[in-house]
Amino acid sequence: LPWAVDWRYKGAVTPVKNQGKCGSCWAFSTVAAVEGINQIDTGKLVSLSEQELMDCDTTLDHGCGGGIMDFAFAFIMGNQGIHTEEDYPYLMEEGYCKERQPHASVVTITGYEDVPENSEISLLKALAHQPVSVGIAAGSRDFQFYKGGVFDGACSDELDHALTAVGYGSSYGQDYIVMKNSWGKNWGEQGYVRIKRGTGKPEGVCAIYTMASYPVKN
Numbered sequence: 001l002p003w004a005v006d007w008r009y010k011g012a013v014t015p016v017k018n019q020g021k022c023g024s025c026w027a028f029s030t031v032a033a034v035e036g037i038n039q040i041d042t043g044k045l046v047s048l049s050e051q052e053l054m055d056c057d058t059t060l061d062h063g064c065g066g067g068i069m070d071f072a073f074a075f076i077m078g079n080q081g082i083h084t085e086e087d088y089p090y091l092m093e094e095g096y097c098k099e100r101q102p103h104a105s106v107v108t109i110t111g112y113e114d115v116p117e118n119s120e121i122s123l124l125k126a127l128a129h130q131p132v133s134v135g136i137a138a139g140s141r142d143f144q145f146y147k148g149g150v151f152d153g154a155c156s157d158e159l160d161h162a163l164t165a166v167g168y169g170s171s172y173g174q175d176y177i178v179m180k181n182s183w184g185k186n187w188g189e190q191g192y193v194r195i196k197r198g199t200g201k202p203e204g205v206c207a208i209y210t211m212a213s214y215p216v217k218n
């Protein structure tokens with residue numbers, strides 16, 4: 001396993017976005033993971049459409065009411081791909097599903113995998129290959145008002161938010177996993193949070209090892 005990984009330096013991560021007053025973190029996490037594997041696979045970094053997931057992936061996911069990244073990965077597979085942000089921009093509220101645009105470009109995936117639960121090494125192994133979608137218990141004030149540094153809790157006790165892990169490393173003896181949030185650039189470390197790893201908690205800080213998954217593009 002590499003000592004440190006950071007997909008931002010590899011050009012696989014788009015600028016931090018902002019979900020606004022809408023519970024669409026699941027769509028932002030899904031899209032960031034697909035933007036990552038797509039860049040790794042094609043060399044092109046393309047910002048993709050969270051709005052398409054909000055408007056069109058409505059059977060199992062619930063727009064601003066919440067969703068699950070695995071459901072969204074499955075939708076993208078069934079939908080034969082996802083449009084670019086440019087072609088299908090974010091409105092911060094649910095809208096009608098726009099029909100497929102004939103000449104629009106889409107990014108496809110061929111599958112997705114769940115990271116084995118409660119296994120830090122499994123998440124690091126996945127992260128060494130690509131950005132990974134991660135569920136997190138983010139309801140605590142400590143997390144909401146996080147300003148920087150290596151976060152070690154306190155957290156709420158159930159999963160209620162989603163981030164995208166984009167790397168891991170160590171600084172001044174503190175081991176961390178760095179994650180992209182979708183609360184704009186003014187939150188945390190320019191929109192990112194470094195979460196402590198190696199704490200010995202099987203579920204990880206804020207339960208980040210309990211619902212992680214990533215898209216596959218063969």
Ligand SMILES: CC(C)C[C@@H](CO)NC(=O)[C@H](CC(C)C)NC(=O)[C@H](CC(C)C)NC(=O)OCc1ccccc1
Pocket residue numbers: 019022023024025026060061062064065066067068069134135136159160161162211
């Ligand atoms: C207040 C929320 C709507 C805010 C948003 C983030 O913006 N949270 C979410 O979208 C979270 C993310 C998840 C990774 C924990 N999703 C949720 O809370 C979803 C919502 C329902 C409607 C699908 N529920 C959910 O995760 O229930 C647990 C579950 C796990 C695995 C399979 C089925 C169910």
